[in-house]
Structure formats: C-alpha cells, structure tokens
Amino acid sequence: MSRLDSMLRRLTAQRDGLNWAAAQVADLPGAALDIGLGNGRTYDHMRKIMPHRRVLVIDRVLQCHASCVPPQEDFLQGEADAMLVGLAGAEIALAHYDLGFGDEVQDVAEAARMSPLVKGVMAAEGIVVSGQPLVGFAELPPPEGIPEGRYRFYRIRP
C-alpha cells in the first residue's frame, strides 16, 4: 500500500469515526475536546458536526490553518498532561486523542501515560475516539466500515 493510500485510509477512519461518535453522544450534555490541534483539521470537523457543543482543544503550540484558529477561551495551550489535569471533572461528552507523530513506540507510550488523565475529564457514557491505543478503557468494536485497529473507540463506563 502506498503512503498516500495509507494516509487516506487513516483520515477516512478518523472522519467517519468522529461522525459516528458525535451521533452516539447526541443525547449527552457537555463539551467536546480535541487533544492535539495540529493543523486544525479535526478541530474544524468537530465544530462543524457538533455546532451545538463547545469544542475545547489542547496543543502546546498554535500552528493551525488560519481558518481553524479556536476562540482564545477554548484553546488550552500547554503540555497535554497539565492541560488534562486542569480539565479534570469537565464531563466531556466526546474526546478525540491525536497526539501521535508517527513514531509508533513513542506514540503508544505517550498514549498509555495520558490515558488516566483523559479518563479524568470524561463524562460517564462519553466516547473517546483515538488514533493511538489507550489503556484502562472499555474498547468498542469499530463502527461499520472502519477496520479493526485502524482507529480506536472507547466508551466511558460509570
């Protein structure tokens, strides 16, 4: 598979997974959270598919496309662990975890380290959509059309 094919598959799973998760939590109150603003693609998508929700976003740097700059009050700039500790108890309905940089060993280790902090911000029955495997969550089967392991889905069990 070419790198282009691989990237397209990952981005398609990301988009379809976010759409699915937004529908699953439609009846839950609370904000959404994008962990890793980056270029702003997923943040932009999340605010478009959940126009009724506040979408918070974490990154250590503001380096997104000019059209995706979040309102100052929704952009939590700093190290993700410190930002997640600060958000503990926020009762987030849908979080997207996307801190990966393509170094699998490092990305998986960071995701494991962040997992309890992500859990601490979530509402009961909320959903976490993640590009990396998280630990300590109940993993859901991927929505139809997304192959196992391409993107990951977790439900917060009370």
Ligand SMILES: C[S@@+](CC[C@H](N)C(=O)[O-])C[C@H]1O[C@@H](n2cnc3c(N)ncnc32)[C@H](O)[C@@H]1O
């Ligand atoms: C893969 S990019 C996110 C892509 C983004 N979701 C998008 O669709 O454009 C990862 C981002 O996470 C940020 N990041 C990585 N590790 C971080 C950490 N420990 N704390 C804060 N930000 C971090 C990087 O600065 C980078 O912008």
